[in-house]
């Protein structure tokens with residue numbers, strides 16, 4: 445490939461970066477990029493990501509046909525292909541570039557591209573399957589589903605959307621399943637221990653939470669050192685003696701549902717053989733089901749239930765968390781893991797198909813059709829009536845996605861009755877409940893059709909002669 449073949453000014457598309465790009469940051473957060481792994485940034489532009497990764501003590505190299513054409517191109521554990529595909533005008537070359545990047549990846553390829561909903565940020569004329577800007581740069585904006593299908597088609601492996609416009613393709617299926625498990629299953633915390641006694645307490649606590657004793661291979665290294673001298677049967681006896689059976693039973697019920705959720709997500713994304721599941725999930729299947737096929741059958745039924753409108757609506761109505769409206773269930777990020785399992789599955793399937801954005805506050809699950817939106821209210825905790833900043837939605841039937849920013853809107857939608865989105869036991873819920881009660885008593889919710897946006901709400905506050913001081917409603921004193 446040479447420069448002469450290119451008709452657009454690709455070098456102008458590369459920007460200078462001060463910190464990590466969104467896709468590289470995502471890969472770090474998802475533990476795909478770690479100090480133990482080498483990284484190649486293929487099409488690295490001005491090399492901002494390579495510099496930032498090296499500052500993090502990560503072995504990183506870059507290559508770019510314009511900026512670093514003479515650098516050596518060696519395979520790496522992680523290959524980044526960041527916003528490269530969309531600047532290539534020629535579909536055949538897009539495919540070749542992706543195939544080349546894939547051939548250089550030993551563990552995972554992280555592909556990112558600009559998405560169709562950024563169209564209003566790219567001005568220019570239609571050219572081939574994209575836009576040619578006045579600076580003679582080209583942008584093919586991808587649909588979320590198109591990007592995933594394209595990467596799957598070229599790599600021939602099942603891919604996962606890590607975030608909007610960021611797709612992971614794993615070289616080994618175990619790594620994909622480990623990634624899914626980390627996404628879906630609750631993070632395992634161990635109490636810190638400094639001696640054998642506290643290490644045993646930590647194992648007991650873990651047993652109660654998970655519903656089964658852990659295997660040595662699942663424990664942090666420091667704990668293995670503290671417990672390594674005990675015989676397995678002695679450790680089991682100590683656990684049996686100290687663990688509260690009711691808590692263990694409750695832990696087992698939770699873990700059974702979590703395992704079903706994971707297996708259903710796995711079916712949605714592509715099921716592997718039992719041996720390719722992460723060790724902890726294999727142990728959960730053995731502990732909580734009569735066999736892997738029984739677990740899979742139940743998980744398959746769960747996934748099927750997602751198609752059943754009446755079942756999904758029933759689960760929303762029965763949900764102990766979230767607010768059900770005539771169209772959807774709205775749940776706060778802190779409460780989503782407490783939704784019924786079928787609804788957790790609903791949200792996870794959307795996230796894996798289209799990518800869940802990094803910043804979001806409420807998940808909105810529609811009960812007619814299958815669509816999930818992640819809504820961002822940056823001031824949810826401090827603003828008594830938080831204003832909507834952005835919304836990212838995916839339709840699960842078509843995999844079409846859309847994004848709306850409300851930051852420049854003069855009349856943003858806002859929230860009321862914040863406690864309804866949270867767990868009843870959330871520490872902030874009582875404060876929000878008190879405010880709602882005061883607002884109801886003041887007549888502020890008498891005209892619900894008016895209060896959904898800033899202007900209407902402000903007018904109602906005026907009409908009722910009230911204003912807000914923090915989460916307190918006070919009488920209005922006109923200046």
Ligand SMILES: C[S@@+](CC[C@H](N)C(=O)[O-])C[C@H]1O[C@@H](n2cnc3c(N)ncnc32)[C@H](O)[C@@H]1O
Pocket residue numbers: 445454455457458459461465486487488489490491492493508509510511525526527528531532537541
């Ligand atoms: C939008 S820039 C992105 C640069 C960098 N990855 C980043 O995110 O900062 C696109 C880059 O793709 C490079 N590029 C264009 N065609 C390429 C190809 N066929 N193979 C590899 N890189 C290519 C360009 O030289 C340019 O630096």
